[in-house]
Amino acid sequence: MFRIYPKMLMFLAAATMLLMAVGQYAIWVYAPEEMTMGLVQKIFYFHLPLAWWSFVAFFGVCAASVLVLWTGKEKWDVLAGVLAEVGVLFSGLALVTGSIWGRAAWNTWWTWDPRLSTTLVMWFVYAGYLVLRAADAGGAKGARMRAVLGIVAFVDVPLVFLSARLWRSIHPAVLASRSGGLEPEMWTTVWINVVAWGALFAAVVLARYHGAGFARRVEAALVRIQEKTLQ
């Protein structure tokens, strides 16, 4: 059974609007302009939260998939699908913004760097996972199959996170260096935007989860009514 949390969704939507407004103010007014790259460095304040929340989404897919195998409950399967969808959106946007920033900073749209390559592989793996879900192999067997793929797909996620540390990469490992070459005001802006995008992430996941849950309940009710009519 899917529980619905409309008040929580309203609260998250309001919090998202407020936090996004504060985040935008921090990016365009509060954060100082970076000396070497200039204004284009401000892409960083979108790029980093999008990438981090996509990692959270994919970790969620893995955790929900484990719960599918453990409990067999349908709601975890739905949640895994919703998280994968939002994760693909966020990591896709992180790839696009990274590519645009790369064009400005490295004078190239794309390079086969370990961080970039592992991220692209991750995006394709989860996009494939979504295609498989759309095929709708129904029943408990289908849910188990999706759960196994959801767990296996997660193998690439730690690789993406560690790639800039493990291999020679032109992509900076932001958390590896203590300050990351950023001014304190820049870090404040980063954290405000991480929280703002987190609120958006939570609101979208909850809204989609509600929709998917309702859809399944409606389909089940329709089937029951049709069966009754046939009897």
Added chain:
Amino acid sequence: MNYLFIANVCIWVGVGGYVLFLARQHSALERRVRQLEILDADE
């Protein structure tokens, strides 16, 4: 500055597109609920 503008456009088009997708899913769901109500009334 141009790159910053392009990046911003991409982000908000992406997020807006997903919200539109959610809205479409919701209207499809509404249609199914109406179907359910009609079937229920027939009963």
